[in-house]
Amino acid sequence: MTLLEVQRRMAHAILQPLTGSDRIAPKTDAEFIKPNDRLSASERLEIYSRSYWFRVLDSLYDDFPGLRAVLGNRAFHRLSRAYLTECPSQSFTLRNLGSRLEDWLRLNPKFAGSRRALALDMARLEWAHIEAFDNAAEKVLGPEDLLELGPDFRAGLQPYIRLLALQYAVDDLRIQVNRASDERGAVSNAALKKQHRDMTKRLSSSKPEQIFLVVHRLDFTVYYRRIAAEEYRLLSALRDGQPIAKAIRRAFKDCSASTEEQQSMLEKWFTVWAELGWLCPPARRKQG
Amino acid sequence: MPANRFNAFTDYGIGIGLRIPHYAHIFEKKPIVDWFEIISENYMVDGGRPLATLDRILEQYRVVQHGVSMYFGSAERLNREHLRRLKTLVKRTKTPWLSDHLCWGSVDGTYSHDLLPMPYTFEAAKITARNIRDARDYLEVPIAVENVSSYAEFHMSEMTEWEFLNEVVERADCGILLDVNNIYVSSKNHDFDPYQYLNSVPAERVAQIHIAGHSKFQKYILDTHDHPVIDPVWKMYEHAIHRIGSTATLLEWDDKIPAFDEVHAEARKAERYIHAPALVAL
Numbered sequence: 001m002t003l004l005e006v007q008r009r010m011a012h013a014i015l016q017p018l019t020g021s022d023r024i025a026p027k028t029d030a031e032f033i034k035p036n037d038r039l040s041a042s043e044r045l046e047i048y049s050r051s052y053w054f055r056v057l058d059s060l061y062d063d064f065p066g067l068r069a070v071l072g073n074r075a076f077h078r079l080s081r082a083y084l085t086e087c088p089s090q091s092f093t094l095r096n097l098g099s100r101l102e103d104w105l106r107l108n109p110k111f112a113g114s115r116r117a118l119a120l121d122m123a124r125l126e127w128a129h130i131e132a133f134d135n136a137a138e139k140v141l142g143p144e145d146l147l148e149l150g151p152d153f154r155a156g157l158q159p160y161i162r163l164l165a166l167q168y169a170v171d172d173l174r175i176q177v178n179r180a181s182d183e184r185g186a187v188s189n190a191a192l193k194k195q196h197r198d199m200t201k202r203l204s205s206s207k208p209e210q211i212f213l214v215v216h217r218l219d220f221t222v223y224y225r226r227i228a229a230e231e232y233r234l235l236s237a238l239r240d241g242q243p244i245a246k247a248i249r250r251a252f253k254d255c256s257a258s259t260e261e262q263q264s265m266l267e268k269w270f271t272v273w274a275e276l277g278w279l280c281p282p283a284r285r286k287q288g
Numbered sequence: 289m290p291a292n293r294f295n296a297f298t299d300y301g302i303g304i305g306l307r308i309p310h311y312a313h314i315f316e317k318k319p320i321v322d323w324f325e326i327i328s329e330n331y332m333v334d335g336g337r338p339l340a341t342l343d344r345i346l347e348q349y350r351v352v353q354h355g356v357s358m359y360f361g362s363a364e365r366l367n368r369e370h371l372r373r374l375k376t377l378v379k380r381t382k383t384p385w386l387s388d389h390l391c392w393g394s395v396d397g398t399y400s401h402d403l404l405p406m407p408y409t410f411e412a413a414k415i416t417a418r419n420i421r422d423a424r425d426y427l428e429v430p431i432a433v434e435n436v437s438s439y440a441e442f443h444m445s446e447m448t449e450w451e452f453l454n455e456v457v458e459r460a461d462c463g464i465l466l467d468v469n470n471i472y473v474s475s476k477n478h479d480f481d482p483y484q485y486l487n488s489v490p491a492e493r494v495a496q497i498h499i500a501g502h503s504k505f506q507k508y509i510l511d512t513h514d515h516p517v518i519d520p521v522w523k524m525y526e527h528a529i530h531r532i533g534s535t536a537t538l539l540e541w542d543d544k545i546p547a548f549d550e551v552h553a554e555a556r557k558a559e560r561y562i563h564a565p566a567l568v569a570l
Contacts, residue, residue: 001444002363002411003363003407003409003411003412003415004363004364004395006407006442006444007362007363007392007395007404008395008396010404011395011396011398011400014400014402014404015398015400031443032442032443032444033440033441033442033443034440034441034442034443036441036477036478036479038507038508039507039508041440043507044439044440044441045440047439047440047508047510048400048402048404048439048440051402052400052401052402055401055402056401088398088399089398089399089400089401090397090398090399091399092329092332092357092358092367092369092370092394092399093329093332093357094401095333133336133337134333134334134335134336134337134338134339135333135334135335135336136334136335137335137336159334159335160335160336217336220336220337220340221337
């Protein structure tokens, strides 16, 4: 048996799902492992398999507290096991473990039950949160760069910024989940139970509400900022590399605001973007 | 032998692992620490707080990089994207040497995020050494490989773990990060004499030593890094220092992490032994 063959066999054994009682599956191929006088070959592999599953499940648990709150712990656990079985890590870092969760959930809606749209929005927000936390930051375009904007002016968006169009106000829910998590340990059991009841009530009463969100960071802390649909369209167009004149036309298409009102909005938006450092030089396009 | 070509002829003393729960204490109190070991993968990102925090640490402390997912022992070639990010970090930290484990953890593009044991075969030694050389040539920094603790052995093994370690480091001409606790853990799990292992390690290649605590279960010992170092491991450390000489030593404490001062005090227990003269001729 070659090194590659034995590593494939061992990976297959370790990464297959554990049983309901967190044991390695019966009849797992363990013939290549030596038993000793205390542990069978299968039991030795089980140490690694349990370690693998506990590690990746813990990682998703930590990265998606909002989705956990939306689905409840048991449903989230079922979802996590199914997702990780179909989409095991393909990155050297656990940071990227949830990168395919939203797409997977879209294809496997049964794991979200009756809260499919809410769960999808939350999964998208929480992955954006991870990206906003440690993605690159480019040199900021300051007010001096924005003094004289010609129609062909192009700007890019900071690589850490994520623009989200969502059907539910999951930003509020996520903030509430964070707050509850921070307070855990500092409050009594009775207060915790009340928090849980409040959260469940809030989740069950969540109604669709289209929002546009920028997930960004400031001083190394991630923030969610709600924006208008027109501002969302303008930022999206800039991110896509469109020149400013074309981007503005796209932003205000079908907008009923007067020209003066539009100018006022633009002035306000650019001021905020400059203050928050959202704009950067446009990404270089590949030649040829 | 405090300094050798595998640790860039440095003499770093006693360090501890840089962990998030200690950041506030370190920045506020500025404790005197010989050096910090960082987990490379925690800082192989493009921006944000992790790198900003690392830069603050680098302003005041010496840092050595320790990796957990290069997987020298994987049958496939090393991940180029991983190496590229690692090299960016090496330039940032100016780490005098870099360590990762003598293990594998990924196959066909799927990652286990674990330090999986090697079959001790000549083929595996050859492939592992090739990967170490590839990493060293690309990263342009001395590399030390760490012996891992393990819970399984392979029928196909052709040699002992220490013979395998020697085979790999000779073929790769690289250093060793000697984890004394891992030797202890594996010796209990696989019923071998840990001192035979220690006495077989080529002293001139040891760049660094790890010490740590572990957890004992009914049928095996798990390398959990969540307890103080036990006396038998301190005795092995003392023996290793006598053989090797004063060597950069790092206490690992990765779970149930206590206050900074407690971790630092545990690490400084190594001062009892670290300056003992080497007794055994090489």
